[in-house]
Amino acid sequence: RGIILRLSGSARFGGESVPLMREGYCLTAGRDRIVITGFDEPGLYYGTVTLLQLVKQPMRIRDTVSVPCVEILDWPDIPIRLCRLEHIHHFRN
Numbered sequence: 481r482g483i484i485l486r487l488s489g490s491a492r493f494g495g496e497s498v499p500l501m502r503e504g505y506c507l508t509a510g511r512d513r514i515v516i517t518g519f520d521e522p523g524l525y526y527g528t529v530t531l532l533q534l535v536k537q538p539m540r541i542r543d544t545v546s547v548p549c550v551e552i553l554d555w556p557d558i559p560i561r562l563c564r565l566e567h568i569h570h571f572r573n
Contacts, residue, residue, distance in 0.1 A: 504555025
């Protein structure tokens with residue numbers, strides 16, 4: 481019961497064991513517990529961020545928080561993510 485955080489190279493997804501990728505995670509939310517399995521610390525972080533996004537989804541103030549029963553398996557498609565910085569001083573004629 482409750483929220484379980486794990487680090488592992490594989491996770492249960494769709495009833496079977498699947499390997500996790502670097503910075504990847506598997507989030508399983510059921511009626512009585514939530515399991516977040518991360519391949520590494522960044523994966524565990526991203527899985528926790530996804531859980532917080534699920535909690536905030538309804539955007540209504542309530543006494544209790546509901547989380548939908550869901551299974552999510554996610555990892556980055558590319559090893560290095562780029563960030564585009566646009567600032568008024570960078571634009572020149």
